[in-house]
Amino acid sequence: MARQKKRADGRYCKNVTIGRNEDGSYKRKMVYADTQKELELKVAELKLNVENGTLVDDENMTVEIWANKWLETYKNNIATNSIKNYKTTIKNHIAPEIGHIKLKDLREKHVQQLVNKKSESGLTRGTDYIVMTMKQMLKKAVKNGYIAKNVAEDIEKPKYDKQTKKPLTEHEIDIIKKTAQTHRGGPFILTLLYTGMRRGEIVPLTWNDIDFRNRVIKVNKAVEFVHGRPNIKSTKTYTSVRNIPMLDIVYDTLKEIKKSTNSLYVFTSTFNEIHTQNSLKNLFNGFKNECTKIAGYEFEFTLHQLRHTCATMLYNAGVGAKDTQDWMGHSTIAITMDIYTHLDKQNKVAALDKMNKHVNTMQKEAL
The missing domain is CATH 1.10.150.130 (Tyrosine recombinase, N-terminal domain)
Structure with a gap:
């Protein structure tokens, strides 16, 4: 009977007979485990599968x-x-x-x-x-004992140059606010812009999540679209469950909606139901088309860009990184700091440009 051995990598192994080959020689399978007890259990399970005829043919498994x-x-x-x-x-x-x-x-x-x-x-x-x-x-x-080593363990993810996420400019925000005054998608877009919620968080928002008295929005669920239909689930991470303060513009917007709706959901399709993937797409594209008419040029932005713009506004308002993390529901402070560090660099470059222009102007005047 084969004895178990301890490998150089610290794991235990045992060669187990599982039958015979076509030429009559013994067919064996090496079993690996991190501990002796685990090895014994795996060997016992393997022998049971052999007896029951349920052994997986891992020799030919691709x-x-x-x-x-x-x-x-x-x-x-x-x-x-x-x-x-x-x-x-x-x-x-x-x-x-x-x-x-x-x-x-x-x-x-x-x-x-x-x-x-x-x-x-x-x-x-x-x-x-x-x-x-x-x-x-x-x-x-x-x-499962099919292979002895994970050959992908030391494979590194390629490093790419991160695409810079651009927040909306003040001019672009003005166009969005003008469009929001008349387009039915206005309240939805403004709420995204001034709360920083994810698309999946705002769609399943109900009036029970809106606390007008304490002026907060309770984010406690999310939606994913399965074959275009909404499927409500838990939030992305535990840090995504949070209370977002309502700015005056959000408070007034939601109060106005509340006056004229009897729906469970805050933002609904034209059928007064929770948005489907298609109805949300139509709403957003229709809003962008109206923005284009007002701007006089092709006006493009993404829903996630609204979220990034909110984080940028928090930074510009002097809100600390930890408070911004809580507001945005970032899973780690590192995500927030990545945004803040990038904005710091942008501000330093802008300050340098201003200083250069000022010094150059002074030199010209001196001449």
Whole structure:
């Protein structure tokens, strides 16, 4: 009977006989575990599967087969959008490139070559998902004893130059406010701009979440769109659950809406129901079209840009980073500080430009 051994990496292993090959020789499988107790349990489970005829043929298991099995086993209870991202990553990127390779034959170079190829093609966020997916699925493959090592463990995410998020200018905000006076999407847009809420947080907002007495909006749920239909769920992170103070413009806007609605939801479609993905798209595009008419040029902005503009206004108003984190619902203070640091740099550049102009003007006058 094979004895268990302790490997150089600290893990325990044991070679277990699971049957015979076609030539009559013994067919064996190496089992790995972090502790002796875990090893004993895995060996017992393996022997039980052999006896019951339910042993998975991991000798011929490919990367694609395991990726789909991993997805089905370990990702069946996550958010719809998240599982969609995993499925897309496996179907469009992992399976076509390395899906045919047997799991036991997969090497670090295969994963790195995949990551390099996708990165060089201009895929940024998608490449991040490839690295994240490979690391997670191979970690579980090691836990299940299909492979001895996670060959994606040391693969690094490519570093990209972050695209600068631009807040709206004062002129652009003025155009939005003018449009909001007459367009039905005005209250929705203004509330986003002056609260910094995410799209998924404002859509399921109910009147029970509006505390006029204490002038706060209670953010306690979110929505994701599944096949275009709204699905209400918990917020993005625990820090997303928060009370946002109502500025006067938001307070007055919501008070006005309340006078003429009997809906449960604060912002509704033309059918007086919670927004679908399509009704929200139509509302936003219609609002931008009106902005274009007022501006006299193609007026473009995103809903997330409204959120970034709110964070910028908090910075310009002198609100501290910790208070801004609480207001915006950032998961970490690092996210807030990243915005504040970037704005600090912008202000220093602007101050330098002003100083240069002032000095140059003085020199010209002296001549």
